[in-house]
Amino acid sequence: GAYALFHPGMEDEPLAFVWLAFTQGVPDNLGTITDPAAKKLPPGKADTAVFWSISAPQQGLSGLGIGNELIKRTFTELRQTRPSIQRFVTLSPIPSLATAILASPADVLARLGMGRPTDDVKRLLTDDVWLVSHEADELRTPMLRLAARNLTDTDDEGRSPDPVANFHLQNGAQLWRLNWAANRSE
Numbered sequence: 001g002a003y004a005l006f007h008p009g010m011e012d013e014p015l016a017f018v019w020l021a022f023t024q025g026v027p028d029n030l031g032t033i034t035d036p037a038a039k040k041l042p043p044g045k046a047d048t049a050v051f052w053s054i055s056a057p058q059q060g061l062s063g064l065g066i067g068n069e070l071i072k073r074t075f076t077e078l079r080q081t082r083p084s085i086q087r088f089v090t091l092s093p094i095p096s097l098a099t100a101i102l103a104s105p106a107d108v109l110a111r112l113g114m115g116r117p118t119d120d121v122k123r124l125l126t127d128d129v130w131l132v133s134h135e136a137d138e139l140r141t142p143m144l145r146l147a148a149r150n151l152t153d154t155d156d157e158g159r160s161p162d163p164v165a166n167f168h169l170q171n172g173a174q175l176w177r178l179n180w181a182a183n184r185s186e
Contacts, residue, residue: 003077005070016070019053022046022082026089026176030183033091048087049078071171090173091182096162098125100150101143112142140180147178 004014021033024047032038054067078085109118124135151165160166
């Protein structure tokens with residue numbers, strides 16, 4: 001499903017919209033909720049609302065908290081209209097992770113690559129197809145450790161270096177689980 005925030009002066013175009021999936025339990029990958037062939041649940045059977053994409057098409061309005069407002073309103077409405085929903089979660093990317101890792105000292109890259117040359121590790125992190133390769137699964141454990149460190153290494157104001165993490169954490173979310181390769185689509 002989708003929820004949108006509109007302004008009366010712009011009736012035909014949303015200020016922001018969010019995509020949700022209603023599931024039993026917390027999914028560990030995006031494919032299970034976006035695949036058109038995925039099994040659909042009857043509305044009353046879902047116990048989890050999964051926020052999986054949020055967009056704000058109005059570029060000039062960024063930074064005004066419109067996404068925050070939409071999430072709060074959606075949460076409030078779902079609490080009132082879908083009593084079976086017990087959990088609210090998000091499947092979100094970590095867009096700053098590769099950049100943070102690539103900026104790491106050479107010794108961190110060498111440890112991550114488990115003996116691979118630093119250039120090889122850099123190639124893996126910048127290649128569009130690396131995630132679907134066997135090499136990616138070999139890096140699962142060290143990458144998840146680095147991701148956890150990257151998300152929880154906050155500054156003095158409690159801000160994560162990752163903008164998506166900050167968006168969710170400032171809305172009251174908690175980091176619960178990291179899902180390896182949760183979005184293998186192009």
